[in-house]
Amino acid sequence: MKPAPGVGFLCYLWKFKPIRSTMSEESRKLYPLRFIEEGIEKKWGRVSYKVADLGIKESMIQEGWLGGSTLTEAIETYLERLVGDDVFEVYGLQFPLMVKTLDVRGRQPLMVNAPDDAAFERYDSLGKTALWYVLEADRDALIYLGFSKDMDAGELYSRCASGTIEEVLNAVHPHAGDAFLIKPGTVFSAGQGLKIVEISECSELTFSIHDWGDGLSEGEELLLEEALDLIEYSSAEPVPVRGSVLAEIPQFKVTELKLSAPLQISSEQPGSFTLYTCAKGGASIQVPQEEENGSLREYPLKAGQSLLVPAEVDTFFLVPTSDGTVLLESLVEHQDVQDEEVPVETDDEEDPHVKTWS
Numbered sequence: 356m357k358p359a360p361g362v363g364f365l366c367y368l369w370k371f372k373p374i375r376s377t378m379s380e381e382s383r384k385l386y387p388l389r390f391i392e393e394g395i396e397k398k399w400g401r402v403s404y405k406v407a408d409l410g411i412k413e414s415m416i417q418e419g420w421l422g423g424s425t426l427t428e429a430i431e432t433y434l435e436r437l438v439g440d441d442v443f444e445v446y447g448l449q450f451p452l453m454v455k456t457l458d459v460r461g462r463q464p465l466m467v468n469a470p471d472d473a474a475f476e477r478y479d480s481l482g483k484t485a486l487w488y489v490l491e492a493d494r495d496a497l498i499y500l501g502f503s504k505d506m507d508a509g510e511l512y513s514r515c516a517s518g519t520i521e522e523v524l525n526a527v528h529p530h531a532g533d534a535f536l537i538k539p540g541t542v543f544s545a546g547q548g549l550k551i552v553e554i555s556e557c558s559e560l561t562f563s564i565h566d567w568g569d570g571l572s573e574g575e576e577l578l579l580e581e582a583l584d585l586i587e588y589s590s591a592e593p594v595p596v597r598g599s600v601l602a603e604i605p606q607f608k609v610t611e612l613k614l615s616a617p618l619q620i621s622s623e624q625p626g627s628f629t630l631y632t633c634a635k636g637g638a639s640i641q642v643p644q645e646e647e648n649g650s651l652r653e654y655p656l657k658a659g660q661s662l663l664v665p666a667e668v669d670t671f672f673l674v675p676t677s678d679g680t681v682l683l684e685s686l687v688e689h690q691d692v693q694d695e696e697v698p699v700e701t702d703d704e705e706d707p708h709v710k711t712w713s
Contacts, residue, residue: 385436385665387640387654388421388429390414398572399461399547405661406630408450408557426450426663439666441626441689451481451687452607453557454632454661456490459549464575465499465520465565467582470539471606474560485537485555486602486609488683489529490634490659493548499524500593501541508583515565515579525593532681533595534611536602540587552632554685556606601683612682614638614675625666627686631673632661636680640664641672656682 393412394403406426407414413425421429430450435443442451474482487498503525514520524542529535529549537543542564545551562582563575571577596602602609612618614636620629631640633656640662641651651672656662664671673682 383420384645385421385433385667386419386642386652387668387671388419388426388663388665389417389654389660390426390663391417398570399459399463401458401460403456403458405454405456405632406450406663407453407455409453409559433665433667436667437628437665439625439627439687442628442666442687445687449481450557452630452685453553453555454630454685455553456659457545457549457551457553459496459545459551460547462546462567462569463544464563464567464569464571464577465515465524465542465544466561466563467542467586468537468539469558469560469562469582469585471556473585474558478560480560481556481558482539483556483558483560484539484604484606485553486596486607487535487537487545488552488554488601488609488611488634489531489533489549490552491550492529492531492533496529496548497546498527498529498535498549498593499542499544499546500527500535500537501525501543502588502590504590506588506590508586508588511564511586511588512579512583518568520565521567525591527593527595529595534601534609535593536596536604538587540585541591542586552634552683554602554607554609554630554632554683603688606687608686608688610684612673612684614673614680614682616675618673619670620673621670623669625669626689628666629664630661630685631656631664632683632685633658634681634683636675636677638680638682639674639676641674642668643670 390406392403392405394401404412404414408426413427416422416424416429430437430448438450468483468485471482474480502523504523506523514523562578563571564577564579564582566577599611601611635658637658638656640654640656643649644652654662
């Protein structure tokens with residue numbers, strides 16, 4: 356079995372500094388965490404990081420008694436209490452997910468993401484599978500996703516050099532509420548007039564392979580030759596993801612919740628944290644307070660915001676505060692890795708790591 360994706364990040368442990376907290380603080384139950392948003396201007400628009408643990412870019416907790424600490428510091432101090440037993444077993448001190456929004460005002464470069472195995476072997480990093488959820492789309496907005504015909508490395512290189520690559524790309528006219536799963540190896544780009552939530556593995560291992568002649572943002576470079584063996588050259592017709600479950604892959608699960616009434620979520624033994632991103636409307640995450648006779652503490656969530664619910668918070672309520680509220684729920688599900696030659700004993704007991712809705 357290949358090494359766990361998070362193992363490679365242990366080389367960065369020197370930079371982690373535990374939160375200096377008293378014994379009373381360490382024994383307090385964790386609470387939903389909101390982070391200070393950090394934005395970066397690009398040549399094509401703006402990237403706003405909602406939740407990130409990238410080493411050079413670490414989200415800082417905004418409120419409460421953990422306010423002023425980074426996500427990295429909180430994980431090192433609270434370990435599986437924050438991220439969950441299953442997540443900590445696989446990823447250790449590396450937070451596995453990232454949430455950011457893309458305000459695309461010009462055409463992005465044509466890009467491709469690296470798969471986990473190549474990323475780990477070559478760059479000691481997580482790869483990147485990403486879900487794009489469209490918040491807003493102008494009438495003429497386009498997303499390029501994959502090739503419209505079978506390609507090879509030679510033709511790709513030639514077309515990038517001659518500026519004819521657009522002729523062999525799939526072009527999709529997206530609408531608000533559409534979702535697209537961008538797998539490693541798939542070439543992609545977003546055109547102007549789009550606002551997108553990106554939920555992905557916590558990695559920026561993305562290669563720009565063509566800039567349309569517009570140039571790249573400061574500090575970036577074209578890496579076509581380095582990415583040639585990572586690209587999927589077979590044609591495939593892109594279609595938006597259908598149904599409430601937008602992604603269910605080993606790296607993460609994302610569910611669209613159209614919240615019209617309060618929803619209770621509980622688990623006896625959470626294996627994962629849960630991230631909520633408000634795509635539309637507004638909601639309140641309400642958590643029972645044991646020290647206050649079970650009264651509820653509210654954590655508001657407005658459109659465009661994200662909240663991280665630690666695994667230790669095993670029961671809470673999602674309450675809509677406006678009509679038409681849509682939340683994106685992201686988590687890392689428990690994954691059983693079994694040897695095919697060894698028989699597996701099963702029983703009828705429910706997995707306590709699975710959250711239930713009611």
